[in-house]
Amino acid sequence: AQKITQTQPGMFVQEKEAxxxxxxxxxxxxxYGLFWYxxxxxxxxxxxxxxxxxxxxxxxxxxxxxxxxxxxKSANLVISASQLGDSAMYFCAxxxxxxxxxxxIWGAGTKLIIKP
Amino acid sequence: xxxxxxxxxxxxxxxxxxxxxxxxxxxxQATTMFWYRQFPKKSLMLMATSNEGSKATYEQGVEKxxxxxxxxxxxxxxxxxTSAHPEDSSFYICSAPDRASGxxxxxxxxxxxxxx
Numbered sequence: 076a077q078k079i080t081q082t083q084p085g086m087f088v089q090e091k092e093a094x095x096x097x098x099x100x101x102x103x104x105x106x107y108g109l110f111w112y113x114x115x116x117x118x119x120x121x122x123x124x125x126x127x128x129x130x131x132x133x134x135x136x137x138x139x140x141x142x143x144x145x146x147x148k149s150a151n152l153v154i155s156a157s158q159l160g161d162s163a164m165y166f167c168a169x170x171x172x173x174x175x176x177x178x179x180i181w182g183a184g185t186k187l188i189i190k191p
Numbered sequence: 192x193x194x195x196x197x198x199x200x201x202x203x204x205x206x207x208x209x210x211x212x213x214x215x216x217x218x219x220q221a222t223t224m225f226w227y228r229q230f231p232k233k234s235l236m237l238m239a240t241s242n243e244g245s246k247a248t249y250e251q252g253v254e255k256x257x258x259x260x261x262x263x264x265x266x267x268x269x270x271x272x273t274s275a276h277p278e279d280s281s282f283y284i285c286s287a288p289d290r291a292s293g294x295x296x297x298x299x300x301x302x303x304x305x306x307x
Contacts, residue, residue, distance in 0.1 A: 108294055118229075118282055118301035125294050166234060170294075177223060177288035177296055181234045 078102065079169050079182035087188050088157050095142070096152040096185050098167030107171045109150040110179065111141065114164040123165075126150055162189045195221070195287050197299025204275055204306055212270045212302045214285035219297075221287035224268035226260060229282040229301075238283075241268050275306040 080099045088094045100109065111123040126134045126141045134141040142151040154161055164186050168179040196215045204210045214224060222243050227235040241247040241262035249255050257279075259271040268287075272279050284301040 110296075112298075118284065118303065120235075120284065120286070120298035120301075122296070122298075127294070177290075178225065178237070178240065179286075179296070183234050186232075 078180045079167055081165075081167055081182035081185050083185045084183070085186040085188070087190055089190050090159060091156055094154045094157050094161075094187065096154070096165050096167075096187065098150045098152065098182060100148050100150060100167075100169050102148075102169065102171050104171045106173060107169055109141070109143070110168040110170070111139070111150075111152045112166045112168065113161075114166060114184075116163070120166075124152065157189050159189050159191060162187060194218070195285060195297045195299040197285055197302055199302055200300055201303045202305070204304070206276055206306055207274055209271055209273045210275060210304060212272075212283055212285075212304075214268050214270075214287070214299045216266045216287050216289075216297070219287075219289040219291065220265040221268065222265060222290060223288060224260075224262055225286045226258075226268075226270050227284050227286070229284060231282075235284065238270075272304065275304075277306045280304055280306045 078101050082097050107128045109126045113121040124134050124136045124139045124141050126143045133143050138155045140153045164184045166184045167182040194217050198213050224241045226238045228238050229235050237250050238253045239247045239249040239260050241260045243262050243265050247260040262268040285299040289295045
């Protein structure tokens with residue numbers, strides 16, 4: 076079974092609109108962490124945001140926020156006021172278990188294209 | 192801040208030759224390094240995990256003798272693609288956790304390998 080599922084292979088969004096990228100996860104471990112990364116065409120992986128399973132509040136980093144719904148096992152990324160530079164691949168990833176486990180399980184990614 | 196420097200960013204080599212990719216951690220000790228391969232429009236595929244001073248742990252299906260990983264110091268890990276073939280052409284990227292800073296995982300810039 077897929078541990079990280081990103082159901083949107085591609086998305087087109089109008090500039091300045093908000094966009095939500097879906098991510099659902101599957102784990103039986105009560106301790107886990109969820110990450111979102113942006114990968115532009117250059118290939119570099121840019122860390123966006125992190126949510127720990129025990130965090131009480133949804134994570135936010137500037138225009139990025141994570142809509143963490145633990146019961147539904149979803150960790151959607153919300154980008155507010157999208158910009159042309161947001162066009163990239165976006166990956167959701169999960170780390171299971173204790174904080175000492177840094178191995179990430181990756182989703183298939185969503186290609187986001189921002190239209191001017 | 193701490194980064195992982197990966198070189199070369201792009202390399203073209205002839206079939207049958209070997210090519211080495213380096214990942215250096217700057218300003219932190221990378222006791223663990225993850226090596227990934229990424230096919231076009233696909234997610235990251237973990238190839239192996241290396242720990243400083245010990246043998247790398249390879250994922251199922253990854254040829255140890257073809258993808259040699261060395262992690263001789265706390266700041267340097269290398270991946271050598273031996274006897275390269277065109278099918279080895281891919282994007283390779285490393286990542287290392289900064290254990291002193293909690294959840295931070297740094298990525299190298301990635302290396303585009305083309306075997307001709």
